[in-house]
Amino acid sequence: MSDTVAAGAAHAAHAHHEELGFWRTYVFSTDHKMIGRQFLFLGLFMLIIGGLLAMMMRWQLAWPETAVPGTSWVPEPYMYEGIVPPNTYNALFTMHATIMIFFVVMPIMVGCFGNFLIPLMIGTRDMAFPKLNMLSFWVGAVSGVVMLASFFVAGGPAASGWTGYATLSAKAAYTGVDWGQNLWIISLFILAISSLMGSINYITTIVNMRAPGMSYFRMPLTVWSLFITAILLLLALPVLSAALAMLLFDRTLGTSFFLPEGGGQPLLWQHMFWFFGHPEVYVLVLPAMGVTSDHLSTFCRKPIFGYHAMAFSMIAIAFLSWIVWGHHMFISGMNPLLGTAFMMTTMVIAVPSAIKVFNWLGTLWGGSIRLTAPMLFALGFVSNFLIGGLSGIFMASTPVDIFIHDTYFIVAHFHYVVAGIIFALFAAVYYWFPKMFGRTMNEGLGKIHFVLTYIFFNLTFFPMHFLGVGGHMRRIYNPMQYEFIQPMQDWNVFITVTALTLGLSQITFLVNFFASLFRWNAKWFRLLVQIVVSAISGYALQMFVGLALFLLVGASLPFAAALIAGVALAAIVFWYLYRNMGELGETAPRNPWQANTLEWIAASPPPHGNFEVQPVVYRGPYEYSSPEVKEDWLPQNKPLGAAAAARAH
Amino acid sequence: MLRWLPEDVSTFGPDIDSLFYLIYYITAATFILVTVLMVWFVIAYRQREGRRATYTHGNTTLEIIWTIVPAAILIVLSFMSVSTWAKVKRHAPASDFEIQVNAKQFNWEVIYPGPDGKLGTGDDVKFDNDIHAPVNKVVRIQLTASDVIHSFFLPNLRLKQDAVPGRNILVWFEATKPGKYELPCAELCGFGHSGMKGWLHVHTAEEYAKWAAESLAPKPQ
Numbered sequence: 034m035s036d037t038v039a040a041g042a043a044h045a046a047h048a049h050h051e052e053l054g055f056w057r058t059y060v061f062s063t064d065h066k067m068i069g070r071q072f073l074f075l076g077l078f079m080l081i082i083g084g085l086l087a088m089m090m091r092w093q094l095a096w097p098e099t100a101v102p103g104t105s106w107v108p109e110p111y112m113y114e115g116i117v118p119p120n121t122y123n124a125l126f127t128m129h130a131t132i133m134i135f136f137v138v139m140p141i142m143v144g145c146f147g148n149f150l151i152p153l154m155i156g157t158r159d160m161a162f163p164k165l166n167m168l169s170f171w172v173g174a175v176s177g178v179v180m181l182a183s184f185f186v187a188g189g190p191a192a193s194g195w196t197g198y199a200t201l202s203a204k205a206a207y208t209g210v211d212w213g214q215n216l217w218i219i220s221l222f223i224l225a226i227s228s229l230m231g232s233i234n235y236i237t238t239i240v241n242m243r244a245p246g247m248s249y250f251r252m253p254l255t256v257w258s259l260f261i262t263a264i265l266l267l268l269a270l271p272v273l274s275a276a277l278a279m280l281l282f283d284r285t286l287g288t289s290f291f292l293p294e295g296g297g298q299p300l301l302w303q304h305m306f307w308f309f310g311h312p313e314v315y316v317l318v319l320p321a322m323g324v325t326s327d328h329l330s331t332f333c334r335k336p337i338f339g340y341h342a343m344a345f346s347m348i349a350i351a352f353l354s355w356i357v358w359g360h361h362m363f364i365s366g367m368n369p370l371l372g373t374a375f376m377m378t379t380m381v382i383a384v385p386s387a388i389k390v391f392n393w394l395g396t397l398w399g400g401s402i403r404l405t406a407p408m409l410f411a412l413g414f415v416s417n418f419l420i421g422g423l424s425g426i427f428m429a430s431t432p433v434d435i436f437i438h439d440t441y442f443i444v445a446h447f448h449y450v451v452a453g454i455i456f457a458l459f460a461a462v463y464y465w466f467p468k469m470f471g472r473t474m475n476e477g478l479g480k481i482h483f484v485l486t487y488i489f490f491n492l493t494f495f496p497m498h499f500l501g502v503g504g505h506m507r508r509i510y511n512p513m514q515y516e517f518i519q520p521m522q523d524w525n526v527f528i529t530v531t532a533l534t535l536g537l538s539q540i541t542f543l544v545n546f547f548a549s550l551f552r553w554n555a556k557w558f559r560l561l562v563q564i565v566v567s568a569i570s571g572y573a574l575q576m577f578v579g580l581a582l583f584l585l586v587g588a589s590l591p592f593a594a595a596l597i598a599g600v601a602l603a604a605i606v607f608w609y610l611y612r613n614m615g616e617l618g619e620t621a622p623r624n625p626w627q628a629n630t631l632e633w634i635a636a637s638p639p640p641h642g643n644f645e646v647q648p649v650v651y652r653g654p655y656e657y658s659s660p661e662v663k664e665d666w667l668p669q670n671k672p673l674g675a676a677a678a679a680r681a682h
Numbered sequence: 683m684l685r686w687l688p689e690d691v692s693t694f695g696p697d698i699d700s701l702f703y704l705i706y707y708i709t710a711a712t713f714i715l716v717t718v719l720m721v722w723f724v725i726a727y728r729q730r731e732g733r734r735a736t737y738t739h740g741n742t743t744l745e746i747i748w749t750i751v752p753a754a755i756l757i758v759l760s761f762m763s764v765s766t767w768a769k770v771k772r773h774a775p776a777s778d779f780e781i782q783v784n785a786k787q788f789n790w791e792v793i794y795p796g797p798d799g800k801l802g803t804g805d806d807v808k809f810d811n812d813i814h815a816p817v818n819k820v821v822r823i824q825l826t827a828s829d830v831i832h833s834f835f836l837p838n839l840r841l842k843q844d845a846v847p848g849r850n851i852l853v854w855f856e857a858t859k860p861g862k863y864e865l866p867c868a869e870l871c872g873f874g875h876s877g878m879k880g881w882l883h884v885h886t887a888e889e890y891a892k893w894a895a896e897s898l899a900p901k902p903q
Contacts, residue, residue, distance in 0.1 A: 118873075119873045119874065119875075119876060120873040122876075123870065123872075123873060123875070192873070193870065194870050198830075198831055198869070198870070200829065200830045200831065200847055201830040201831065201870065201871060201872060207787070207829060207830050207872055208872055208873065209872075209873060293847045293848025293849075294848075297848075298848070299831055299846050299847055299848065300846060333727070333735060334729075334734075334735040335735040335736065335737070335738075336737065336738065336739050338738070338739075338740050338741075339739075339740035339741075339745055340739060340740070341740075342740065342745050364833070364842050364843055364844055365831075365844045365846070366843070366844050366845075366846040366849055366851050369767065369768070369771035369772045370772065372767065372771065373764055373767060373768075376760050376763060376764075376767070377757075377760050380756040380757060380759060380760040381753070381756070381757075383752065383756055384749060384752050384753045384756065387748065387752040388745070388748060388749055388752075390716060391744075391748040392740070392745075394716065394719055394720060394723065395740065395741070395744065397720065397723035397724060397727065398723050398727065398736075399727060399735060399736030399738065400723070400727045400735045400736070401727065401728075401729050401730070401733060401734065401735040402723075402724055402727050402728050402729060403729050404724070404728070412720070412724065415720070416717065416720065419713065419716055419717070420713065423709040423712060423713055424709070426705055426708075426709055426756070426759070427702070427705050427706075427709070429760075430701055430705060430759060430760070430763040431763050431766075431767040431771075432697065432698045432701050432763050432766040432767050432770060433698060433701050433702050433705060433763075435698060435767075435770060435771075435840060435841065435842050436698060436702070436837070436840050436842065438842055438868070439833060439835070439842070439868040439869060440868070498683060499683060499686050500686075502683055502684055502686040502687055503686040503687070503688065504687075504688050504835075504837035506835070506866055506867075506868045508870045508875065508876075509866075509875065509876040510875070510876035510877075511876050511877065514876060514877045514879070515864060515866055515879065516864055517688055517837060517838075517864050521686070655739075657735060657737075658734050658735040658736070658737045659737055660737055665734060665735065
């Protein structure tokens with residue numbers, strides 16, 4: 034034991050000798066924590082872009098062919114004095130999905146939290162391959178630049194959907210997009226290389242570098258989820274890369290992998306894309322499940338319910354995710370008998386997902402629940418995942434899918450699952466921000482952010498189920514062109530109004546994030562924050578009441594009532610924040626949430642090398658309210674009984 | 683929620699809709715159950731001074747129950763889906779009414795056999811975006827595409843099938859009520875995707891015969 038301690042101390046002392054300059058510290062860093070932060074900033078930047086694209090789309094759907102405010106500067110033919118033309122609309126949803134999936138959820142959930150948390154949670158100094166890690170981020174950044182550059186080439190960015198179905202994507206003539214689509218392919222190809230490097234690193238680190246005593250079944254579920262995610266990425270990405278290369282060859286070299294006139298098969302693209310694409314869905318959602326498990330256990334002060342069931346259900350999901358891809362292709366022209374087979378496997382994969390939800394419920398039962406900002410977001414994730422999981426059963430049933438395939442029902446479903454991940458993402462940011470930056474985010478602002486996001490997320494995405502049941506197709510530019518959709522147009526307006534409010538509410542998060550990070554506590558700035566946040570809250574309530582009354586009464590009377598409610602709430606929120614908003618960016622203690630996992634025994638933020646002393650693990654990560662100790666938490670590295678006695682010698 | 687479903691006028695529609703309703707009731711019940719439990723737990727087990735959380739790592743009986751029950755429900759659901767799926771997609775009934783619909787950017791090209799009664803011969807009659815068919819008769823359609831993937835969607839007939847370039851896919855329906863039903867393209871097919879639509883005109887037998895006599899008869903040269 035004392036050997037390990039001495040070795041750890043020697044490492045720490047050694048680390049102090051290294052004086053790294055600005056470039057090595059902040060830019061070309063090999064420190065997993067800095068790389069994690071870099072991924073976080075990349076993801077947040079892209080989140081803003083992806084969100085704004087969605088707002089423009091929603092505007093067009095609610096008020097077709099009217100000018101989107103603030104966009105008159107975009108040149109023709111991309112927009113006409115703020116009016117979105119059809120091809121730009123196609124580019125908007127293509128890039129919205131591409132950015133949100135590949136440049137927001139993956140960089141933040143996998144890139145940022147994978148990097149930041151894996152070494153800390155398993156109790157080691159860094160990743161197995163720090164330089165490869167740095168390369169992974171910078172290759173990812175290049176990929177992001179290429180993707181953004183595609184907005185500026187002639188013809189505009191890719192407009193064939195994030196699924197890039199051939200033959201539409203395989204010939205420039207079909208969309209009128211030439212280099213935009215090529216850059217989309219090249220960017221994703223580069224990103225696949227970046228993710229591949231990251232996943233090799235994660236797997237190697239978790240297999241080889243766990244702290245003494247950290248057996249696989251003592252790992253936090255966050256690490257389990259990232260481990261499984263890395264394996265999925267390692268196996269799925271080469272298939273995507275191959276498909277992308279073939280598509281690029283079809284477009285530029287005259288091959289015909291996907292073009293029937295040269296003997297190719299359009300469905301081959303779909304098989305390859307979804308063979309990657311379905312595991313990819315779990316790449317996105319598994320880390321969210323992992324961090325949610327950690328948050329629920331910590332804030333219930335209770336061991337996670339069914340730890341082994343949780344780990345094994347994730348493993349089951351990972352295995353099954355390889356044999357369900359055909360459920361994206363029920364009506365694609367694939368042999369209908371295969372459709373039946375894929376329906377069976379898809380129904381089966383719902384079981385481990387259900388197990389997870391029930392175990393989360395079991396964790397809540399009998400807990401001592403603290404409704405902090407991260408806990409609220411974790412609960413929000415569970416609630417949204419429940420809806421997204423249940424709505425998946427509809428389309429798993431092949432006959433029902435005949436009708437709802439390619440409608441807004443699907444859009445509702447995958448936003449509840451994939452956009453619902455944003456709740457786990459926010460929970461993770463609020464939860465680990467103190468460890469990442471040594472400062473805490475403001476709890477009051479965080480709770481307001483949660484309430485606004487939760488309400489308007491559901492108001493935005495739930496009515497999409499109604500549109501889908503009505504047969505409203507996805508990816509259409511102007512719903513008013515269809516007689517059977519016209520009676521539902523009020524829902525499109527409703528969704529757009531709530532989506533805009535949802536977007537606006539995120540200012541609450543950005544203000545909290547950056548003000549806490551940089552400790553902006555000037556008096557005028559604090560007042561500004563209070564005014565802005567209370568104004569957004571008031572505006573949101575006014576919208577909520579207005580829309581509710583409009584649906585119930587349908588008259589113009591509600592306006593006054595809504596306005597009064599909004600002003601009242603704004604005043605209350607302002608008063609509350611004015612009195613109670615503490616200093617922004619307070620110095621974080623080591624373990625602000627009194628959590629058990631190893632990252633909390635390191636300093637906040639941890640120095641290069643992470644731990645002063647190599648931690649030794651004695652137990653699982655969720656020993657909350659253990660009868661063995663007086664406190665309601667018991668860190669993984671705290672020796673007790675025989676172990677403590679041994680250590681004393 | 684399901685009141686938004688468009689009116690169904692197909693023979694297999696009721697089977698699809700009944701599955702839709704069944705899944706709706708099952709998922710709605712599950713949603714309410716889980717949500718009520720969640721809200722109840724969050725309120726009942728909120729932090730209170732002097733109370734410690736229950737120290738438990740799980741319960742094997744519960745794990746087995748909540749694995750087997752959803753699995754059983756889902757397996758039953760998929761077996762219930764098999765026959766309807768086979769009816770719609772695998773076993774198209776025989777019929778002497780067979781036409782071709784060829785999708786292309788951004789039109790439905792509707793092709794009727796000419797006087798020789800065969801498709802793909804010189805006397806075929808072509809229309810853009812309008813399908814005329816008799817009520818209560820099995821209509822078989824050879825679905826093709828000449829450029830990109832389109833999707834043949836008849837919301838009122840609960841029918842959707844992608845049209846894939848290089849393939850000829852057989853779809854069928856039997857309409858139960860005369861009327862005019864919208865036929866949008868449901869798969870992104872380019873900048874003109876939105877607005878690519880046609881109409882299915884379902885006629886009574888007499889009206890259809892009249893239409894066919896006027897429109898399908900060989901044109902004088």
